[in-house]
Amino acid sequence: MxxxxxxxxxxxxxxxxxxxxxxxxxxxxxxxxxxxxxxxxxxxxxxxxxxxxxxxxxxxxxxxxxxxxxxxxxxxxxxxxxxxxxxxxxxxxxxxxxxxxxxxxxxxxxxxxxxxxxxxxxxxxxxxxxxxxxxxxxxxxxxxxxxxxxxxxxxxxxxxxxxxxxxxxxxxxxxYGIGCSGAPDFYFRDMMAGKPIVVPPRGVSYCSLxxxxxxxxxxxxxxxxxxxxxxxxxxTGDDWVDEREMVEFMARIARLSPKLVEDPKAGYYGGVADPTKRRAITGPARPWKQSFLEMLRANYPDHVFVDVD
Structure with missing residues (x-):
């Protein structure tokens, strides 16, 4: 320290x-x-x-x-x-x-x-x-x-x-994280508001979290x-994720059924990075799924989320 x-x-x-x-x-x-x-x-x-x-x-x-x-x-x-x-x-x-x-x-x-x-x-x-x-x-x-x-x-x-x-x-x-805004939170706020979620097709936009x-x-x-x-x-962390998978995962653990609107021009296209060099310096990163659950529970304490399976 x-x-x-x-x-x-x-x-x-x-x-x-x-x-x-x-x-x-x-x-x-x-x-x-x-x-x-x-x-x-x-x-x-x-x-x-x-x-x-x-x-x-x-x-x-x-x-x-x-x-x-x-x-x-x-x-x-x-x-x-x-x-x-x-x-x-x-x-x-x-x-x-x-x-x-x-x-x-x-x-x-x-x-x-x-x-x-x-x-x-x-x-x-x-x-x-x-x-x-x-x-x-x-x-x-x-x-x-x-x-x-x-x-x-x-x-x-x-x-x-x-x-x-x-x-x-x-x-x-x-x-991403507790108290953070950014793409994951933007998506989830729209879900909570009942808005249609515009997402890229599966396998098109990935991001290193x-x-x-x-x-x-x-x-x-x-x-x-x-x-x-x-x-x-x-x-970056150790995980990269398909942007659509990220949206679907948050919806599942929140027990929400948002309307997904597919648009090839949608998405953040954050890109994927090889974490090998960083891992040699810092050690491993937090896993994204469990961390997303902890983030959402902290950021939305009045909503009930299911555990990651």
Whole structure:
């Protein structure tokens, strides 16, 4: 367990980064840098003795933000405002990350939160991607997102070498867990509301899941695995699942019978990653079915779920 360290976490109002910040706050001096457009989230962090600093990814003004951190976890990302603006996505995300890395270059390690969206699309979405596989994707929900991640990875890799800053690039999978939003919860909320569920055909859209508790617990070993040149790791769980199977499983354990509307254009197409390298660093992940049951029971305490068989 990390103790007595000075740690910067960017994008700390997002679910993944916020969970990491809150898990580290009791035993470390944690700083959270974000735009903080939501005052309530800022107050929540500060109530846990997390020091906050207003900062926008892409800006070169680091007033109020120290430069002597032991570790940096960089999760800030500009997505939807630049969803169709490739130039702005690269400017804000890639250039902004370069400016940040230069500011914190004295750190002992730097963890960049990338995404499986960096991988190029393949004919079979269920093919596990290795860390060395081709990149270059145009995500349906934000076309510039994958390119922005790939460009940022290039900057991170370069500055890790220039500054001799031990770095790990973690390509995050589909996050889920207690209190989390995201694709699984979006689907389930619609089920509970009695809405038709638009799903891709079976065998078309797969995703590598990762439990939020695993994400948090793996931060320390991933930081320890940072290196020069940068280490690149698929930050996913051990399981990948057909998106339609995921929907049907949640419906079954919730004893719901939603109307499924099949649409080839539907789905999140999160992609599948080979977890072999990550497992060697962190050990095994939580199994998805039992974890989904625990998540749904916690998130929807008034609903009765059946046990996983």
């Amino acid at each position: 990390l103790k007595g360290r000075k740690i910067l976490i960017t994008g700390a109002t997002g679910e993944v980064a916020r969970a990491i910040a809150e898990s580290l706050a009791a035993a470390n001096e944690v700083w959270a840098a974000a735009r903080f457009t939501n005052a309530a989230l800022r107050q929540r962090l500060e109530a846990q003795k997390i020091r906050t600093c207003t900062w926008t990814l892409g800006d070169d003004d680091f007033t109020g933000l120290p430069d002597d951190f032991d570790h940096v976890i960089h999760a800030a990302c500009n997505i939807f405002p630049v969803a169709n603006d490739y130039d702005a996505s690269i400017r804000d995300n890639a250039e902004g990350t370069g400016l940040l890395m230069t500011h914190v270059r004295r750190a002992k390690s730097f963890l960049y939160v990338s995404s499986l969206a960096a991988y190029s699309e393949v004919p079979d979405n269920g093919t596990p991607r290795k860390e060395t596989d081709p990149q270059g994707c145009h995500q349906r929900f934000a076309p510039s997102y994958g390119i922005g991640k790939t460009a940022t990875e290039a900057v991170v890799r370069t500055l890790a070498r220039i500054h001799r800053l031990p770095t790990l690039i973690g390509r995050l999978g589909m996050n 990762v439990h939020n508790s695993d994400v948090v617990e793996w931060v320390e070993p991933l930081l320890a695995a940072a290196s020069v040149p940068a280490n690149i790791v698929n930050w």
